[in-house]
Amino acid sequence: MLVQPAKHAMVQALSLFIISMSFLTHDIHACIQTQRTSLLSFALILSSPSLNWTSTNCCHWEGISCNRDGWVTHLQLPSKGLKLKGDSFSSSSLANLTHLTHLNLSHNSLSGPLDDLFLSLNDLKIVDLSYNLLFGVLPSSLPSSHIQMIDFSSNRLHGAIPSSFLQKAWNLASFNASNNSFSGPIPSSICLPSSSLLRHLDLSFNNFNGSISSGLGKCSKLQVFRAAHNYLSGSLPEDIFNVTTLEEISLPLNSLNGAVSDAIANLTSLITLDLSYNQLSGVLPLHLGKLSKLKHILLDFNHLEGSLPPSLMNCTNLVELRMGANNLGGDISMLNFSKLSQLSKLDLRKNNFFGVLPRSLYSCKLLKAIRVSLNNLEVQIQPEMVSLKSLSFLSLGGNKRLTNIKETLKILMRCKRLVVLSLASSFLGEELPADLGEVDFDGFQNLRALDLSFCNLTGPLPLWLSKLKMLELLDLNQNRITGSIPSWMGNLPRLYTISMESNLLSGQLPKQFCRLPMLVSEQAAAQLHRTDIELPIYIPGSVHAKPLQYNYIYYDPSIFLRDNCLSGNIPNEIGQLQLLQLLDLSGNNFSGNIPDQMSNLKHMEILDLSTNHLSGKIPASFTSLNFLSSFNVSHNNLEGPIPSSTQLQSFNASAFEGNLKLCGAPLPKKCQTIKGADAPDMNTQGADTKENQFPWFYVSAALGFITGFWGVCGPLVLMTNWRYAYYHFLENVLDRFRVMISRSMAKVKRSFF
Template identity: 30%
Template sequence: MPKHLIGEAMGTPATVLVVLFSILFMEVLEFSYSIASHPNVNCIESEQKALVKFRESLTDESNRLSSWVGEDCCTWKGVVCSNKTGHVLRLDLHNPFDDLANFSKTCLGGEINPSLLNLKHLSHLDLSMNNFSGTQIPKFLGSLQNLRYLNLSNSGFGGNIPHHLGNLSSLRYLDLSDFFYNDLTVDNLLWVSKLSSLKHLDISEISIGEGTDWLQPINMLSSLSVLKLTGCQLYTIPPLSYVNFTSLSSLDLQSNSFDSTIPLWLSNITGLLRLHLDDNRFHGPIPDTLGRLSSLTHIGLSDNSFNTSMPSSLGNLSSLVLLDLFGNEFQGSLQTTIKNLCRLHVLDLSNNNFSGEIPSLEGGPFGCHKNLERLLLSRNSIHGPIPVSIGRLLRLRELDVSRNQLNGSIPLSLGQLSKLEMLDVSHNYLAGMVSEYHFTKLTRLNTLSMSFNFLALNVSSQWIPPFQLQHIELASCNLGPRFPSWLQTQTRVIMLSMYNASVSDTIPDWFDNVYSHILYLDLSMNQISGKLPKFVESNNSIWIGFRELILKSNKFDGPLTLFPSDVTILDLSDNLLSGHIPMIKDVVNLKLEQFILSNNQLSGEIPTFLCNVKTMIFIDLSRNQLSGRLPKCLGFLQQLRILDVTNNSLHGEIPSTLGSLWNLESLHLRNNRFCGKFPLSLQNLTSLQVLDLGKNAFTGIIPPWIGEKLLNLEFLNLQSNKFHGDIPPKICWLSALQLLNVAQNSITGNIPHCFGNFTAMVMDQGLVKGGSGVGANYKEYIIDSIRGIERTYTAAIEEHSSIDLSNNNIDGEIPEELMNLLGLWKLNLAGNHLNGRIPETIGNLKRVESLDLSKNELSGSIPSGLSDLYFLSHLNLSFNNLSGRIPKGNQLQTLDDQSIYMGNSELCGAPLLKSCPGDKPVEGHDQQFQAKGEDSFEFLWFYAGIGPGFFVGFLAVCCTLLFKKSWRYAYFGLVENVYNGLLLASALTAARLRRKFRKGEFGA
């Protein structure tokens, strides 16, 4: 429902009511007089026949017009006659629906028969809230000259509004608004200017369109009191040389696209009571002239682009009942904003930049605000405590101070607000205990949100709350360790969130009876054990399609039980569930969109019933023990956006039918036993952003069409498969790519120079979407490795651009173009046959944290630019042919592990013990020997002797073993490493001893 309709329910002034209903009052008075004077006058025959024809043209599925039988039409439902003359005065066939789910069944439809023209005295026609299926508003309605009231709102009429309605010169009330169907348009409003008696005009949600001069014709209506143009696709407010409609009391221009300052001519409408400019792009300062409109009772400026302080002139609006500034960037303190607005019933300052503390009642601004019913301050920068004196706002029904910087405890005085229905203090820094005394008189409370603070609920196990809640949000509150027993008294709960509530208990027996129909349940991030609770179909028809059951990250065990067909989100991940996923036979009514069972102990095959759930958006069955093949029928799920079966025991080829998943954004098949080549049909997955095929047995070359067709890819992981051949240059067409991993394959050839075209890695923006935007309750994960250790990241992690080509057969030089990828976080080229020099421009990679070039054939010196990598935490240059001095300075000084450089015999300098030519001997090691005296000398000679002895003996054993072919192959790598290590140790030991003898440092 539009926000302005909600506002209409609050504080309507008597003057507006008189204007809106004066016409109806006069007609009712006339009708009552007629009944008293002429009780025996019946319906006129010609008009009765006209109504019969009218009914015959209508469709009436719910039989609403069943009373339209017999001769006296004045007794028919919706027909009002004058007992003075017998003429039909009113025809009221609006749809009196009271059940949204059955609304369509109670609508009248069909056509409007011209027989209505025979109702010459008809003054009131109401066909609102029906469905005439896009038929045009009949032109002949413009001939009903006595009409003073016409309401065709939300009745499913379509096309252009006929200009013939401009002939209704007696019309005082016209409502053509179309919030339900949005099928009506208007090419101009000149015809409106002819309705000289009009007092109420509502054409909301009707497309007026750009370029139409809508204001001048309306300005000619000097009697107009109410004007509503919500959602008319208006872009500009034409200038007015004079204001003619000064009788206007209510102006509603919500939900258009006005991009301007507030027009100054508004200050000339001195009788204005209601002004709603919400949901536009108004900006600039609030005109001081608005302060002249002393009669204003309602101001709505929400959802605009104001970024200023409130002008002091608004303090003159002493009659103001509603002030709605939601969703702007207003600044300043609360004290100066509302100081003199003492009659306020509704104050909504949410979603702005207001600061300061919540004023206290004692002598503060809230001292005169005892009429406040709704106080909404969420999403600002308000700090300090909730004042104790807020408990004096005894008329308060809604209090929302969420998402600020409030601290301190929750005052006990809140428990005195006996009319309070909604309390939201979530997302602050509030701390301390909350007891039953905080809720003493809150008998009307239906919404309680205290999530994400530092609060603990400390109530008696026998406590019976005075309220019946519908929405309970206690995430991150300390409620445990036992499951809160007071919840069994809350029998009307629609939403219950106990995320991370320190509960380590089993689900109590009463839970199934009380909460089996609940629409939103979040018990995640606790230590709840035992069997899953039972749920049944919800009996709340209004919320069909919104049911969410989130029980992840607990210790639920046993089998996965059947779940209700009306659940849209089922998240049971990170538990101890076992057994097969149960087969559901009747899937016709299933509304499942998110099916998340990851990180359990489920076994068996992926059930095929999932293929028939057409509403499915994503499936996450990762980290289980599932086996078998990927069902071919998954290709039927046209809405599927994420499929994750990572870390199971699935095998076989990828079904070609997956190429039919046009909307698929993420495909995770990592760490299974899939094999074969890429199905060519996967080139149809043009929406794909994440493709993870790592740790399988896929074969063949990397298909060039990945770069040609999958242009939205951000994450491509082909690690640990059996791919061979060169990296196709067309991979470089993936300008959005931020993570490329083809490690541990049999890739050959050179690194393509076009890798510099990976624009997303140049721009340093990190993974942005990765297909994880489908639901706020689900986080998609990607897996990458550093130092050989796998790490899991969310797909929205920043600064995670990565290239891993390690452990292949790639040769050639490292391309200079790689050094242009300024956003790179990890670069791993280890275990290949790369040669040449490390590029001098490697210092450009300012963001790199992990750099591994080990086990290649690189030569030359280490570039000095390496010391400019300030974020570098992992470096490996070992086992190359590098030479010269190791650079010093900055981050390199902290990387003092010698293994970083081992296997490069020509390197010298710290942290190696090998000095470079012309350097002073390395100090810090030699002096310690002198202090140890003669014992140290003998100790060193002991090891100097035993070292070569062990070395000779070791070589003898190795030589013996090497005559056996099987032993030679098995231990060749080990012997080589030990040999190199012993050579290095012996050389270092001998060098130290020789140096100390020369210096005469041994002896007493």
């Protein structure tokens, strides 16, 4: 009986608590009028989209949070498509939000400078304005000592980072200024004792230059330091190796030089070391293996030399080891990979390693990518390769003693996940196997790229290639493949890049070859999803530029059949390959007319039909090929005028030479025009007209000469001070000219001696 009153009392107390909390909650979220006005003024400067800020209480608006006193503390509107009506961000619209701690307007289209945006926002802790269109320079300093995170990445900000910018940011833990246009040196004051809490520093993709000055060592809690893709030079400052909390150093695509310091062994917390695409030299640190937490080592594209330190095999957490394009060497068979159970990617391409590829590599069961091409290794594919169930990228070409192509392919076809296979410059002089010993061929079912170039292989194109339904790139150039191009090649559903130049292929180009789905149908090409690969593919850029790097299979849609023995007419059906960008049929025996249908290849950038036996005229419709950057029809039997267009006339005359009956620009040979019998004699007409004309041209020329002569020479004759000034001016010009000549000669001497 006593239980019921007690229970009733508890219910009453709970009800009173809920009612009181509802009043308290109402008071907490009651919006102060000045805050509401400031937010509405901010909304007014936006052009789109409109924010649904209509209710009385602004604390309940989307992206807005308030404290218990009704002051706005959070303004968070990321990825809302916000744009400004004007060209600049008016700071006055946010000036009254003096209690704001979190400002997130990232991934919008806001523009304007940052000059005084934060001057009155003294309580800011988190600022994220990344992925906008903000421009201008940074303010001299930040007003708030409470700021913990700043993200200005992916904007259009420029200029130097003022040395005083972070002076008051005593609590700053993360600063991201990547993907802008900042310049000048990295300020040494960025790690003042007041910034000792800094953990994350990202200055990548800017224009910073000069050496990295000492001072980073004062950031005693720094974990991530990124400054990739800048113009930094010099060596890494020694004090950076005192920051034992560092987990990532990522400085690729700079001009850093010198050796990697032995002091790097102090960074026992390091997980990622990326110094690729620099100018580092010397040998690798002997005690690199002390960095037991290392997972990613990327030192490719430097000038490193010597051998891999044996201690490297103690980095048992290693996932990615990339040392390609250096001057490293040594006997690779001395390395024991069996400890690297986590290894997923190994790239040692383009070095001077020798010896036998160690079998211990097969114990790394998580391997997805192996690239040891362009060394002096003795490579033989062992059956244990099949045990690497995740292997998708294999490049072994450019070594020695890789033989027996049939057995090699029979083993590798059982690697079910293989996507990229490059065995270039191997199996020298062997015969391309007609079959791989399988009645129902089901190998290489995920293969996208096959490279057997520069192997000097013989025999016809084998039928098993027609089974590779996922193949996108086929490179068989520089072999001795014979026979005709089979019609089944036009049925490969994903093939869009074919290189079979410098072979002994003969016969006609089959019409079926011109039906490749990826080159015919935009709909089919749109369904071809980009294939990401485990190691990047490098495509040469311009002469002095770094090679282009692609982390997915990427080649322009192209067909290279030059330097073969193909004959007959170029089929009209070639006009169906509308997505083709590069076509090279030069150095063959093609005859007949150039098909007019080739003008349907609207995406064509490079077209080479030179050194054949083609006749007739260049189709007038070629004037519509607006994307041509290279064109060559030289050394054929073409005739008639070269079609007039801005595009064709922009090429050098050598692109048309060797066609004796061809005429018109850019060739020096002019085309003869046939005049009708009744055509008026323009020369006679002109002579009759000239007889009745007064020679105004000669009169005006004479008057101009007289006026100009006395206008310049008269003052020099009559006025002594003008004459002296003029002679003095001539002497200065001659002196500057002599200096210029001497400097030019000095440069020439330096360049040749």
